[in-house]
Amino acid sequence: MSASAVRLTARGVTHAFHALTVLEGVDLDAAPGEVTVVIGPSGCGKSTLLGILGGLLAPAAGEVRLAGAAGGECLNPITYVFQDASLLPWRSVAGNVSLVLEDTPLPASERPARIAEVLAQTKLSDFAAAWPKQLSGGMRQRVGIARALAVRPAVLLMDEPLSALDAQSRALLLDDFAALIARASVTCVYVTHNLAEAALLGQTIVVLSRRPGKVRAVRRIEQPIEGRHPEDPRLLEVQAELWELIRDDAAKAEREIAGADA
Amino acid sequence: MPTLEGMVPFRARGFAPRDIPAASVGTLIGLLALWQAAASFGWISTAFTSDPFSIGRALWILARSGQLWVNLWASLQRLAIGWVVGTVAGLALGLVVGLFTVARSPGMAVVSALFPVPKIALVPLFIIWFGIGEGSKVATLAFGVFFPTVINVVAGIDGVPRSLIRMGQAFNMSWRSIVLKIVLPGALPVILSGFRITTSTAIILLVAAEMIGAEKGIGAFVLEAGNLYDIDNLLAGLVLLSVIGLVVSWVLGRLERALLAWR
Structure with missing residues (x-):
């Protein structure tokens, strides 16, 4: 698969839900073929930003642009991996992957091979006929990424795909994600609140402030994604830096949530 | 402070009702036997x-x-035609109301204004409009x-998780594909459970309509038997209605099992 040459740029993105401003003047550059991680405290508008980047939400102000050439095999330039996998419960694993190919120019005769290929990449070949309800949370997320890879995206948007998983599944899937993203060479924007995920996957890390979310800092990690290790002292140092940046905001956000619950 | 000693008791019993088909059949047979015994021994007049024997003989x-x-x-015939016409029209309007803001x-x-009107009260009006024959x-x-079909279809569509529709949009699926492959299958469980209500409603209205103006049909037969004080035939008619209800319920159950195997 050739590397994505598509750059995704957001300029001055602002968004509000009624009177509540959740994002304010956010700029973001997702470089071609790189992973840009967006982190920030709870409620800072990370998922809202991703929705705007993917064209699923219209920003109140600002704009999002794509620039560059998508590969010839690309069937859906901007593709999502959702937090809850969003699988159709009435379709098998293979059926869920097939779903996103059925409206594309890919000939029906080539669909089975494409489905088999992405299921093999995500270690799901033995579960092609399984119903989503028969899968663990980690396996459902694998289907979500298989589905996204099947359309050969130019830009892959991932919305906290590991947040609902237990620690073991998360660790295993994170390794696989790193390998898959590196191999697919897509321009990726990955939203998470987990600093370890950010350090392991991110080449650029955008730190958002507490609501309304603004860009507080942008951090680069030059080390290649493949081969990164969670215990690597340099990555632990990055995590510590990121925690310093968001700690106060995270605490304030927690107090805000607790106050709202009280 | 109380002293705690001994095995921890199991406390999670109950709240898990399950079907026992033999119990259903056994209950019906038992009730029939009890009824027969009550009549044979003169406990009831x-x-x-x-x-049951006299009804069977009738x-x-x-x-x-x-x-x-x-x-x-x-x-x-009346049941099938009336139900199909009402269901097809209800599905069509339900889809339009469920999918388009302009129609909602x-x-x-x-629907809210007309749904509560007792349909039996409309039979005389329909006789004036459509005549005493099959039309009314x-x-x-x-x-x-x-009306219940429209309400169920709209509720079914509203109940489809928005996240699934967003997923379809995120993968650039066409509007038609989203409706056919996400919205309709997602609404199907509610639509099918609505069929159970509408078939029961249809049987009730069938009998009412046949009692008001028909020469043939189980409703007309039951009414005539009542007028003649022919209790065996009257109850034979009711048994037929009950059997129709059971068969319809069985067919719908098979349909649900076939279409909703993923649940």
Whole structure:
């Protein structure tokens, strides 16, 4: 698969839900073929930003642009991996992957091979006929990424795909994600609140402030994604830096949530 | 402070009801046997009721004479046509109301205004509009089935998780594909459970319509038997209605199992 040459740029993105401003003047550059991680405290508008980047939400102000050439095999330039996998419960694993190919120019005769290929990449070949309800949370997320890879995206948007998983599944899937993203060479924007995920996957890390979310800092990690290790002292140092940046905001956000619950 | 000692008791019993098919059959047979015993031993007066053997004999005579099939066929035709017409129209309007903003408020206003009107009260009006023949009976059934179908289809569509629709949009699926592959299958469980309500409604309205103006049909037969104080035949008619209800319920159950195997 050739590397994505598509750059995704957001300029001055602002968004509000009624009177509540959740994002304010956010700029973001997702470089071609790189992973840009967006982190920030709870409620800072990370998922809202991703929705705007993917064209699923219209920003109140600002704009999002794509620039560059998508590969010839690309069937859906901007593709999502959702937090809850969003699988159709009435379709098998293979059926869920097939779903996103059925409206594309890919000939029906080539669909089975494409489905088999992405299921093999995500270690799901033995579960092609399984119903989503028969899968663990980690396996459902694998289907979500298989589905996204099947359309050969130019830009892959991932919305906290590991947040609902237990620690073991998360660790295993994170390794696989790193390998898959590196191999697919897509321009990726990955939203998470987990600093370890950010350090392991991110080449650029955008730190958002507490609501309304603004860009507080942008951090680069030059080390290649493949081969990164969670215990690597340099990555632990990055995590510590990121925690310093968001700690106060995270605490304030927690107090805000607790106050709202009280 | 109380002293705690001994095994931890299991406390998670109950709240898990399950079907035992043999118990269903056994209960019905038991009730019939009890009824027969009550009539045979004179615990109940057979002047005002009957017993299972007499009802069975009445059904046998009706079957042999052909009267049973004539009435059953007339009722089943009306039931099928009325239910299908009401269901198809209800599905169509339900889809439009469920999918389009422009149709939602006007559609729901009309449905909410007309749904509570007792459909039996409309039979005389339908006789004036459609005549005493089949038209008025089919219209009564269709009208009674139409509104709950619309309401169920809209509820089913509203119940489809938005995240699944967003997923379809995120993968650039066409509007038609989203409706056919996400919205309709997602709404299907609610639509099918609505069919159970509408088939029951249709049977009730069938009998009412046939009692008001029909020569043939189980409703007309039951009314005539009542007028003649023929309790065996009257109850034989009710047994037929009960069997129709059971068969319809069984068919819908099979349909649900076939279409909702993923649940």
